[in-house]
Amino acid sequence: MHDVDAGRAAETFVTLTGSAVLVNPVGLHARPSVKLTQCAKGFVAKIEFALAADGPWTDAKSPVKVMRVKAPQGATLYFCVTGPDGEAALAALLTLVHDGFGEA
Amino acid sequence: MNNSNSGNVGIVIVSHSPKIAEGAADMVRQMVGDAVPLAWTGGDSDGGLGTNVAGILEAIELAWSPAGVAILVDLGGAETNSEMAVEMLAEDRRARIVVCNAPVVEGAVIAATESSGGSPLATVKRSAEEFYA
Numbered sequence: 001m002h003d004v005d006a007g008r009a010a011e012t013f014v015t016l017t018g019s020a021v022l023v024n025p026v027g028l029h030a031r032p033s034v035k036l037t038q039c040a041k042g043f044v045a046k047i048e049f050a051l052a053a054d055g056p057w058t059d060a061k062s063p064v065k066v067m068r069v070k071a072p073q074g075a076t077l078y079f080c081v082t083g084p085d086g087e088a089a090l091a092a093l094l095t096l097v098h099d100g101f102g103e104a
Numbered sequence: 105m106n107n108s109n110s111g112n113v114g115i116v117i118v119s120h121s122p123k124i125a126e127g128a129a130d131m132v133r134q135m136v137g138d139a140v141p142l143a144w145t146g147g148d149s150d151g152g153l154g155t156n157v158a159g160i161l162e163a164i165e166l167a168w169s170p171a172g173v174a175i176l177v178d179l180g181g182a183e184t185n186s187e188m189a190v191e192m193l194a195e196d197r198r199a200r201i202v203v204c205n206a207p208v209v210e211g212a213v214i215a216a217t218e219s220s221g222g223s224p225l226a227t228v229k230r231s232a233e234e235f236y237a
Binding site for chain 1: 134135136137213214217218220221222223231234235
């Protein structure tokens with residue numbers, strides 16, 4: 001069942017998680033970082049990611065913070081998404097990483 | 105010089121070297137895309153290294169957006185000339201333009217990334233300046 005009203009009344013959303021392996025040869029370098037940030041900014045959900053399932057978490061909407069992670073090729077990116085469009089956001093992010101940010 | 109029609113914050117790149125300014129603008133276009141109004145200026149009026157107020161005003165005009173414009177500069181004169189250019193603008197525009205305290209290349213890419221996501225001018229500036237933080 002999909003009880004939208006109940007969700008709105010509580011103003012809380014289930015936190016969704018997912019992970020994908022970085023396939024880009026240079027990892028999360030500048031260009032993929034920009035793409036990840038742009039993708040995240042397209043959603044209202046709170047979006048964080050980490051290199052481990054238990055964090056530490058980085059705001060995926062901050063270009064500077066995303067670049068500072070310097071995630072290497074082969075690293076697993078764990079996403080933690082909370083918000084009304086969380087499901088679509090998570091799907092878009094996982095696809096982006098999985099497809100090598102369009103450059104692999 | 106190039107531009108795009110959008111309500112996103114515009115980015116102006118000011119360097120003493122036209123090659124640096126143009127190169128930084130190329131990086132922004134390639135990495136961030138076309139969703140951000142963008143203009144660059146560099147060199148003095150004789151074509152040497154330096155900056156000039158007229159060139160900066162022209163770049164601001166090209167990159168103008170109702171959301172405002174963030175200027176990225178390199179050294180000394182680029183900053184003072186940019187501030188002078190801002191002071192010459194009409195008052196309503198002056199309030200919607202900022203000079204960022206950020207490295208010119210990295211700052212331009214970061215600022216444009218923020219802008220492309222629809223962030224307001226203050227967020228664009230803060231994000232670019234985060235690079236030094």
